[in-house]
Each structure stands twice: as structure tokens, then as C-alpha cells.
Amino acid sequence: MKVTVSRKAHFNAAHRLYIENWSDKENTKVFGKCSNPNYHGHNYELIVSLTGEIDPVTGMVIDLKDLKDIIKKYIEDPLDHKNLNLDVEYFKSVMPSAENICIYIWEILRKQIDLDKKLEVVLFETPRNFVKFSG
Ligand code: NI
Numbered sequence: 001m002k003v004t005v006s007r008k009a010h011f012n013a014a015h016r017l018y019i020e021n022w023s024d025k026e027n028t029k030v031f032g033k034c035s036n037p038n039y040h041g042h043n044y045e046l047i048v049s050l051t052g053e054i055d056p057v058t059g060m061v062i063d064l065k066d067l068k069d070i071i072k073k074y075i076e077d078p079l080d081h082k083n084l085n086l087d088v089e090y091f092k093s094v095m096p097s098a099e100n101i102c103i104y105i106w107e108i109l110r111k112q113i114d115l116d117k118k119l120e121v122v123l124f125e126t127p128r129n130f131v132k133f134s135g
Contacts, residue, residue: 002053004051005049005062007067007068009068010044013043014124015034015079015091016096026038045124045127048067052118056081062117090104095104098123106121106135110120120134121134
């Protein structure tokens with residue numbers, strides 16, 4: 001029987017959404033406040049879900065302590081209190097939109113979690129705006 005287990009996580013980060021050769025006016029029209037030239041922060045909330053068979057010995061899909069440690073090491077520590085545009089190599093060529101941050105997180109976690117488990121990442125950029133990626 002397959003069960004989904006989830007872990008919530010959190011990081012604060014700054015970003016700016018803009019197209020380099022557009023004017024500030026054009027960027028504001030498309031990206032709104034997220035194109036503020038001096039960057040701005042978000043309180044990102046994350047829900048990482050794994051779906052898999054329950055281990056008959058442990059009774060668990062995954063030890064949530066292990067998942068907590070993976071998220072801390074590979075997502076929270078590298079992203080928390082960072083400027084995504086300037087500090088994270090990946091976003092020097094990829095727009096740091098919620099959609100792309102969600103995919104970035106999924107791709108990193110996918111390498112750390114057994115492939116017999118389905119991985120889904122939900123990323124909240126604001127309490128009301130969130131995106132979901134599951135590969
Ligand atoms: Ni923003």
C-alpha cells in the first residue's frame with residue numbers, strides 16, 4: 001500500500017524578476033513588484049511529499065528525520081537569506097520565479113531520494129500563491 005508523507009520547510013530569500021534588456025517600465029508591467037530593481041524578499045514555504053510503500057519493518061515510507069536533514073542540507077542552508085539572482089549559480093541564467101525555484105528544488109531533492117518514491121514539491125511564494133511540481 002502506498003502512502004504519502006510530507007515535510008514542511010521554510011527559507012527567506014530575495015529575488016528580482018526582470019529581462020535585462022527591457023526598460024524598468026516594461027519589466028514592471030510584466031513582473032509587477034517582483035521587478036523592483038533593488039530586489040525584495042519572500043518568506044518561501046515548502047512542502048516536500050514522498051509517496052511510496054511502507055517498509056514492513058519500520059512501518060515508515062521514509063524516516064522523516066532523514067527527510068528533514070536532506071531538506072536542511074540541500075535546500076534551506078544554501079538558499080536561506082540569499083539573493084537568488086546573485087548568490088545561486090543556477091539563477092544566473094534562469095528566471096527565479098516561483099515556478100523555476102520549485103523545479104530547481106525538485107531536481108536537487110530528486111538526486112537525494114530513492115527513485116522508488118514519488119517526489120512532489122509545493123512552493124509557496126506568498127500565503128496565497130503557490131506552485132507544484134512532481135516531475
Ligand atoms: Ni517576488
